[in-house]
Amino acid sequence: MRSMFRALSGVAMMAIAVPTVHAQAQRQQAAAALPAAAPVADLIAQVDIPYESFTLDNGLTVLVHTDRKAPIVGVSVWYDVGSKHEPKGKTGFAHLFEHLMFNGTENAPGDYFEPLRAIGATDLNGTTSFDRTNYFQTVPRAALDRILFLESDRMGYLLGAVTQRNLDNQIGVVQNEKRQGDNQPYGLVRYKMSEGLFPVGHPYHHSTIGSMADLQAASLEDVKTWFRSYYGPNNAIIALAGDIDVATARPLMEKYFGAIPRGPETKLPPAPVPTLPAPVAETMNDRVANTRLYRMWAVPGLRETDAHNLTVAAGVLGGLASSRLDRELVRGRQLAVSAASYNQSFAQVGIFMVQMDVRPGVDAAEAGRALDALIADFIKNGPTEDEIQRVATTTVARRLGGLEQVGGFGGKAATLASGALFADDPAHYKKELAAIAAATPQSVRAAAAKWLTRPVYALTVQPGEREAYVEPGTTPAAPTAAAQATNTAQANAAPTPAAADGPAQGTRGALPPVADIRDIDFPDVQRARLSNGIELVYARQQAVPTTQAIVSFDAGQVADPAGKLGLANFTLAAIDEGTTTRDVNALAEAQERLGARISTGNDADRSFVSLFTPSPNLDGSVALLGDIVRNPAFADSEIERLRGQTLARIAAELTNPGALAARRLPGLLYGDSAPYAKLAAGTGDPAAVKGLTRADLAAFHQAWLRPDKAKIFVVSDRPLAEVQAAFERQFGNWRANGAAGAKSFTARPTQASPRIVLIDRPDSPQSLIAGGQITGLDPKGELLPEFTANEVLGSGFLSRINMDLREEKGWSYGARGGFNRMEHAVPYIVNAPVQADKTGPALASLREQVSGFLSTSGVTPAEFERTINGETRELAGNFETSGAVLAGMQANDLYGRPDNYYDTITQKYRALTPQQLDAAARGTIDPAKWVWVVVGDASQVRGQLDSLGLPVEVVPASAVGGSAAPRAN
Template sequence: MIKQIGLSIVLTASVVSAAEAQTKLVEKVTKKGDELVIPYSKYKLSNGLTLIVHEDHSDPVVHVDVTYHVGSAREEVGKSGFAHFFEHMMFQGSDNVADEEHFKIVSESGGTLNGTTNRDRTNYFETVPSNQLATALWLEADRMGFLLDAVTQKKFEVQRETVKNERGQNYDNRPYGLVYEKTSQNLYPYGHPYSWTTIGYLEDLNRVDVNDLKNFFLRWYGPNNATVTVGGDVKPEEVVKLVEKYFGSIPAGPAVQDMKPMVARLDKDRYVSYEDNVRFPMLRMTFPTPEAGHTDEPALDVLAEVLGQGKNSIFYKNFVKEQKAMQASTSNSTSELAGEFGISVVTFPTTKLADMEALVRKSIAEFETRGVTEDDLVRFKAQAESGLINRMASVSGKVSQLAAYETFRNNPNYIQEEIKRINAVTKEDVMRVYNQYIKGKNAVILSVVPKGKSDMVAKADNYTVSTDGFVAGSDEYSGLKYTKAVDTFDRSKRPEIGANPVVAVPNYYTSKFKNGLKVIGAKSDEIPTVTLQLSIKGGHRLSANDMSKAGVASLTAGMLNEDTENYTSEEFTNELNKLGSRVSIFSGTDETIVSVQTLKKNLDKTLALMEERMFRPKFNQDDFDRLKKQQLEGIANQATQPTTIANNVYSKLLYGANHISAMPSSGTAETVNNITLDDVKKFYQNNFSPSVADLVVVGDITEKEIIGKLNFLKNWKKKDVKLVADTKAPAIDKTRIYLIDKPDAAQSEIRIGYVAMPYDATGEYYKLGLMNYALGGAFNSRINLNLREDKGYTYGARSGYGGSKYAGPFTASAGVRADATAESVTEFMKELTNFHKTGITEDEVKFMKSSIGQSDARKYETPGQKAGFLGRIIEYDLSKDFVKKQTDILNNITKKDIDALAAKHLPVNNMHIVVVGDKKTVLSKLQALNYEVVELDTDGNPIGSSSVK
């Protein structure tokens, strides 16, 4: 049977396997003309597993995604966090894959992998060289069908600690980290599937046992509740055979019914609040809206954009532009069962949230007067088109899209329907949804205020979660049995792999304009886009000549994103958004970047806007005053952030207080207060020059085409810009611990290291990257396996060399449980010391060579990856064969070479150890270690010292 979907042919047929006709070809979608579509074939196995295959031979990589239609919404009251917990357990080995082997096998294959959980689904995915397809499918099938006997109590306990660390790092100890949890609790009725978050509650995680977790797997992780999506350098018939072999014999699990939408209902405005370790009060208003896929969803998305997205929005004008708040935005977020229209305002420290609520309501009412314009719809539709196209830049992006559409729409080709829905939105639709869901409707109004400032809330709390009316659902877990597949082959044997695919380094062209501007580019026609990245050397480092005005580079970049001679910033943004393009300027440590992304068809108009932004800034005093105020508030806020404190103090210790690298690129309150608008103008006039600039171009355009469009850059007048030479970092006479007190912190931030060396693509720096891979560079590195997987001290620990043109640090780092702070320092130093003394093992050398050697297949896939690769070539003046030289170094490096590097470049007796944590919890244990302990304030100034031993 043949049926038509859009302009795509869909075939219904069947595939005959070697054994019997058990896998059906449900449909095949092919691209016709210029339509926006991801071609695929869709199959159904006899056990209910859905298979989708997308064939794309543009790069020698393959992406495998297994999506299970189960998220936190399938959990029970009192047993929250199971879906996410199981995501962790799925990486802990199965019958034929040993503990920690999943990460190791994929990494060794040159691949990358992960898993994610949300309310409605859990997915697991790998991107690997195409010769490793069978390995990826074998791994995924083994944990689908052969997991539970490998789930031990010990693994359960370690991963429970890891999840608790993740909650601490990303929720409990992160500013505003509980906003989503508090909103969900109070928006939905008690027991509603969305009334808790995916991470779950600590008390639930502490309560459950390993058998609860096993039952969750048996109920929801069957092949009939899963979609396997494979994309990349594959042939569909080969994928079908492999999936039949590895997945086909896994028995179906219990039947799974789709859940019906359960949109929240509010009988009044619910005011709730909590105190947090923040500087800026936050107001969050949440209105119930329909679920994803509902006919009103696109119109609500337009409403969110008009109200509070970008510089053309009402909220930007009333809050940010008028300096009433640091940030103000709106969004329409949708999930499978319900949606939420959210309004967030982050205001200044002395502002009462009641005043912000009043301005929110006034701004909402203003929408009625303003209405919806044609420009609003043009902007929304252009950005939606650009977003859909850019998602197709990688095989993983296309596979993820197919998997999501199949899981939630039962139609991988839903992109066609998505386009129709977007293009069909009218001004009348937007006004209708405003009246139906927002105007005069009730909301959850959450106030987040600094600790001790409860008087700043919008209104006193008037709602408490009630269990009245809650009825537990039917028992989903009784009588479940674990039945393993019966195979005709030995599943314990890893699949044979073919030869490594031939990876072509992108062909590129170079050019140099008379004014000194260097150009490097590559044609890439997989998607109809063009990316430009202009790097102007200097950035924050130029302030080394006058550190009293550090932060001027950041302020200058901010001002270049404001008004120009011919456009207000709002008008400029409007023009960009109507094209679905982006032109933005930002400053870094060593450079200022002009970043441009556009659809090919809109390139000329986008380049005209790039020229306007770069060469015709208006430098308004009002814009300067607003940005300076925001920068000063951001600096003040850093004193509340343990991660930022750790990084800043660590840098100050590494480089010395008078080194520009010791100064944050945003500056300090003192230095930013010194900066005037004239300073910004002077910085722009003196330092923005083609003589210190590089341009990278990647996209669907030839060298001749793009060079012909760059006259405005050819005519850029050069200046004599002198880049600042680096100064030597102070020597470290001995390893000490520096403690910065963060009262009541449940986690501690640790940084350990010293100033190493500059970047070198084919010298000792490159070799240090090879050396560090087994120490702290891979997931299966010694440091991460010890602190995360074995001890459960952290969500993740790592080490690495961070060189640029200037000397950069070696740093080992982690955020760890407060009660394991001293123990974590001990384990870090143990691993560093052991590696320093005894070096690497032969097995680790083999793993490193295999992993890094095969990873080239993933390096040049997307326009962004190509731009990064070319940018490094032009920045460091690398030869065309530098990748071959790196490969030769990799292939020839020995254990003896790496041991020598470790002995030379891991000076464990001459490193700084920085700890940001709760002094009363961690100090005594740190003092018991064999290091002097020096206490510092949050600016890195000494406040006392003590030592034991």
């Protein structure tokens, strides 16, 4: 099992065809040998981001990488300021200011996402870490002038737009971001980690999110002083990657950034790697399903040679699928349901962490002793040369995949900028890969012995009641009704001149215009067939030497038989846990030597096995894929181990707010008899999982994972003939045996009457609100008007729902609503995590927003223009990567659309009118019919919900797994 599963599937049981001895021998002979993998040095040679750099007179460093594959440019701005620069009493300021930088500037007032949406920006966000704050977006080349104006305006012309109202609002948003993270199982570990490893006063002692009290105390002058201290051009690096070159970039950067004055120089705070004076062991209670053990050490930062050796050590110990922890503790002695290790390298220090989830029924102390013994053995004996090479190959393969993106969080621009900021070398990524590939058993063992024999910080998180959650003394008040009406009117009005093309309201003149943006050219899709009839759907992308493929089966969660919910999930989990030719460890090692990644899973309508591989290893990787798909062993020993892991995962779902809501809502939307009601099973029904047998798995495989239900989708830099030949060799002689499974959608959904189901999850600082309805939409119809209307109502940052709960009220870190398009149904679902004391008002506000949109305001001219521009201009960025193209190909196939659908979608958008969008939304969505699920602390929330005019049913979280029905109150 190599992936998380969103859903399940199933099959009616039938006779199982047992392979003959001759057939088994043929399979073993065909699958025993794999083509030799490309040397890791050859793969490293493919990882290259050539760049040029220059520095403006004010100290701004600019890096430029040219990549003409698409008319887009990734813009990545990195500031040398993070939480390590925060003094006592100001924790969380760097992250808080990251939020404020999205609230408009002196020359572009209003929300920063407004002009970004209008120009079709993709991969846009900002993040804060211990070491830095960064902002990034990928934009059409024709909009580069405008994004440089906007980025320069928030670097040099921000403070006049920072108001007390903006500050109060973003304090509330950040506090809800903190609550949202804290509300997750194990969510409080992040504080224990930094506080346990680094002493008070150390720059890495406090978390990036900060404390509620410090956030609450932030004054307007505090944050303005913070900006003046750190956000000067001499403390910034800007990387441009894509359809750009230095000759074009230099005058643009001078034009927009050259006049911004230098600021104070950032001072690097002293941050030595601390050593604990003695081992520390702590235990904390949390509402978790499984006991988790941590072992942690502070270690050197990313510039140090030992950091690379420790990265290899972490890979061998618990990072590879074939890791020591997996072999010994998960698969061997079965003391754990999962185990992993990581080496997190920051600029000045790092954290080496080992974690393990103890198998239910196993004594945690015994598991801890086994974990410590395994770590000690690794320190004593070190890794093998083969293990090191497998770590190097998988690391290089991941980096190759990342080279497809020019922007985003991990693309080319960010790679160059991070190297320049942290290591004074934009090409630092090459040194990292070379150092990992050059590691030896002796160097890794020496680094582990040096750093991991020091006193350990050991943390145990065990099931139990959490300590009382610390809330701030007061929270920013929501705007008055009059102020909110004014804000809403302003948001829905025609764009201000700064958000359009007219003169700016500040002193810098008009925003640069956006030139014409040509329509998307989606890769040509070709179709072929293997000799046994399996269709192969192919597109060529030549940006990087990688291949991505998915073998998609017409199965999915809806195929699960009623009494065996979880069968498909279990089968897909087991399919790559050993074949008739390779056991689970051999499969893992073979993938690692190839740099391949094979994963399995299900959604509502499909089961799939997917592949990512460096193209030089295409033949070997497809051979391994074929072995997994065709020859699963379903060994009894692996089934019993997976059963324990699956039951532990189900138990974990019952502690997670999102999973609890996802398990309860389908029953309300579909009733009990419709096929999609099976989505409520999550990973599976515990009683059913306990009873599954090897025969069940083999029958599912025979009936559903078979050539006549398969279709292969591939995006590769290699030509179709080569790809087809590789798949023909492994799949061309595959024949179906026995009867195929069949789905039935004769039972129609029967939605429950409007109500609120409150899932009682005590001690929750947030409530998760989920709600929606079944629509009458045809999943295979043209739904562009409905989906486009929802861009205004519920999808994206600027939607009515999100702007109200997040930007107007500050009650949520983010709220969304959207259509969930499946093969035979299209429900509309909203999702809003909100602070607990605003649960009732937030649900009421959701209803008001939806009802107001449908009954009165509709889509405004400003919203229509912004949405159509954004949807058409972002297409090139949306389909930048092979993974995105692969997903688009599958969606076209599933919904019966032509292969060139995305080549024609721009014309479809331009033909829409506001009236069409209004009619589409009003004919589809009816909030009076909605059913609601709220996951929160009933002692805080119940009273808020009783006043909303809907019946409220209370369910304990422990009952959501399927055994107990809701109780009416």
